[in-house]
Amino acid sequence: MSMNRRQFLKLASASTILGVGAASVINNISNGSLEAAQIHPDPRALKAKRWGFVVDVSKLTTDEDYQKCIDACHDIHNVPNNPNPRHEVKWIWKDTYEHTFPNTAEDKIMNRELQEKNFLLFCNHCQNPACVRVCPTKATFKRESDGIVMQDMHRCIGCRFCMAACPFGARSFNYTDPRPNIKVENKEFPTRMIGVVEKCTACYERLAVGKQPACAEKSNGAIVFGDLEDPNSEVRKLITEKYTIRRKPELGTQPSIYYVIGGGEHA
Amino acid sequence: MYNTGKIIAGLVVFFILATLPFLLNLGKANAKIEPSIDTPEINAMPKKHCVEPKAFMRSEHMQLLNNWRDQVVRNGNRIYVGSDGNEYPISLQNTCMKCHANKKKFCDKCHNYMAVKPYCWGCHIAPKENEA
Numbered sequence: 001m002s003m004n005r006r007q008f009l010k011l012a013s014a015s016t017i018l019g020v021g022a023a024s025v026i027n028n029i030s031n032g033s034l035e036a037a038q039i040h041p042d043p044r045a046l047k048a049k050r051w052g053f054v055v056d057v058s059k060l061t062t063d064e065d066y067q068k069c070i071d072a073c074h075d076i077h078n079v080p081n082n083p084n085p086r087h088e089v090k091w092i093w094k095d096t097y098e099h100t101f102p103n104t105a106e107d108k109i110m111n112r113e114l115q116e117k118n119f120l121l122f123c124n125h126c127q128n129p130a131c132v133r134v135c136p137t138k139a140t141f142k143r144e145s146d147g148i149v150m151q152d153m154h155r156c157i158g159c160r161f162c163m164a165a166c167p168f169g170a171r172s173f174n175y176t177d178p179r180p181n182i183k184v185e186n187k188e189f190p191t192r193m194i195g196v197v198e199k200c201t202a203c204y205e206r207l208a209v210g211k212q213p214a215c216a217e218k219s220n221g222a223i224v225f226g227d228l229e230d231p232n233s234e235v236r237k238l239i240t241e242k243y244t245i246r247r248k249p250e251l252g253t254q255p256s257i258y259y260v261i262g263g264g265e266h267a
Numbered sequence: 268m269y270n271t272g273k274i275i276a277g278l279v280v281f282f283i284l285a286t287l288p289f290l291l292n293l294g295k296a297n298a299k300i301e302p303s304i305d306t307p308e309i310n311a312m313p314k315k316h317c318v319e320p321k322a323f324m325r326s327e328h329m330q331l332l333n334n335w336r337d338q339v340v341r342n343g344n345r346i347y348v349g350s351d352g353n354e355y356p357i358s359l360q361n362t363c364m365k366c367h368a369n370k371k372k373f374c375d376k377c378h379n380y381m382a383v384k385p386y387c388w389g390c391h392i393a394p395k396e397n398e399a
Contacts, residue, residue: 003339039344042356054383060283145343153390185392193389208345 003207038260044210048227050127051202052256054238057119059222063071066094069120072218073200075247078191080174080181089172091200092122092215097132100247100259120223123200124255125149131162133173140197147256148202157197167251170201190193228256299378303372308365318349318362329385332359359391368394 003011060066073079073092080089102121104110116195122209129149129243131140139155140162142148155165165170185191189205192198211217216225226235244258268274283290309315317324319331335357338344347355356362367373372395378385 039324039338039357040346040348044344045343045345091382141341150340154340156337187392187394190360190392193386204343208343224329229317 001061019032022151042208042210044208046207047214048146048233049225049229051123051125051207052226052228052235052258054224054235054244054258054260055225056224056238056242056260057117057129058220060118060120060221065220065222066118067119069215069219069223070094071146072214073122073203074215075184076186076189077201078186078189079198080178081183081193082176082181083173086175087175089173089174089178089198091198092120094118094127095121101245103250108159119171119259120215120219121168121251122257123149123202124168124220124253125200125202126256127254130165130167130251130253134161134165136161143204146207148207150201150204151199152198153192153196153198156196157231159195160197162197165246165255167248168255171197172250173197221226297397298380300376302374302376303369304367305372306366306368308368316351318347318353318355319352323350332387335359359387364391364394369396370394371396 060069070092074081074090077091079091095118097115097117097119100121109113127147127150129140129142132142132149135141136159137155137157139152139157141150141152143150147206160173165172174192174196176193178192182191192239203211203215211226213223216223224234224238225233226233228235228239230236238260239258244260244262246255246258249255270327285390286288319327325368338347339357345357347357349355370388
């Protein structure tokens with residue numbers, strides 16, 4: 001078969017159009033994505049514009065008070081208790097004033113009581129999270145609906161960029177299989193596997209069924225959870241009434257955990 | 268043509284060897300894979316049904332699970348309305364495996380046959396089963 005240039009171009013363009021058209025038709029048929037009517041959130045779900053926490057450590061007096069919050073979280077989320085401290089996995093933990101607010105700790109004449117106090121630390125669910133910016137697979141992302149910084153374990157490739165990016169050390173890497181280090185598994189919640197990063201998810205699975213985060217529930221009022229964008233919420237009232245500080249505000253990540261400092265008679 | 272005899276003999280041997288697996292199994296029935304739905308939860312149902320009809324689930328459960336995963340993790344939608352109009356909480360561990368509590372006789376049956384290894388169970392906790 002011989003063909004001149006004109007015929008060739010006609011044939012080529014016609015088959016291109018056919019191919020593109022067919023591909024889009026096939027894609028639409030085999031798309032298999034769910035219709036909006038097929039799926040909706042649980043009506044019990046708690047809603048907010050931006051979830052945040054107010055932590056008042058003056059309400060935590062003994063080591064047990066701290067441990068109760070930590071255990072409440074780690075037990076329901078199947079967080080492993082790795083015997084090797086270098087492989088520690090933690091969602092919520094306790095640390096000294098010096099480590100919590102490092103840029104103010106050199107002050108020798110400040111309130112000793114505050115300086116010797118331990119603080120409860122967990123993911124700050126920053127408004128401008130550094131971890132989300134660096135994630136190459138969008139495994140960690142900020143939920144548009146309520147500002148929770150989420151971690152999609154299905155997508156995490158374990159590159160640990162987020163761990164380097166997070167200024168608060170809120171992320172842990174599974175250097176080993178976590179399963180053998182979980183004493184009692186919560187069958188309602190998955191574990192993680194070797195090679196993924198995990199962190200506090202603000203109990204998104206509890207919020208979805210209308211429950212408060214586990215740490216807030218067990219903290220005896222030391223951790224208050226609520227909507228930072230709602231001026232009438234409990235967290236906003238606490239933040240306006242008391243003097244609060246956030247960790248490393250100078251980095252501009254806009255953390256969503258406010259720590260109540262003092263709040264005594266002279267505050 | 269040189270070595271005609273050897274070449275043709277070689278081709279015949281090759282043909283027989285290459286088709287041997289098919290020839291040996293000729294006429295034999297394929298081993299049937301039947302995932303078992305014999306669990307107390309399913310037996311207790313007055314009318315046995317899954318979130319979607321059986322034929323759909325058989326061919327499309329992977330797409331359904333992928334969609335479920337994205338909807339829960341990324342969009343926070345946790346209720347699925349099946350084509351029968353019933354609402355189901357979206358959860359592999361708490362919805363699928365509550366009924367299909369026999370992973371070894373249900374999931375693994377076909378997955379092993381097809382030699383696929385879905386990595387669901389690296390994180391999601393499979394139901395406890397007694398070794399039969």
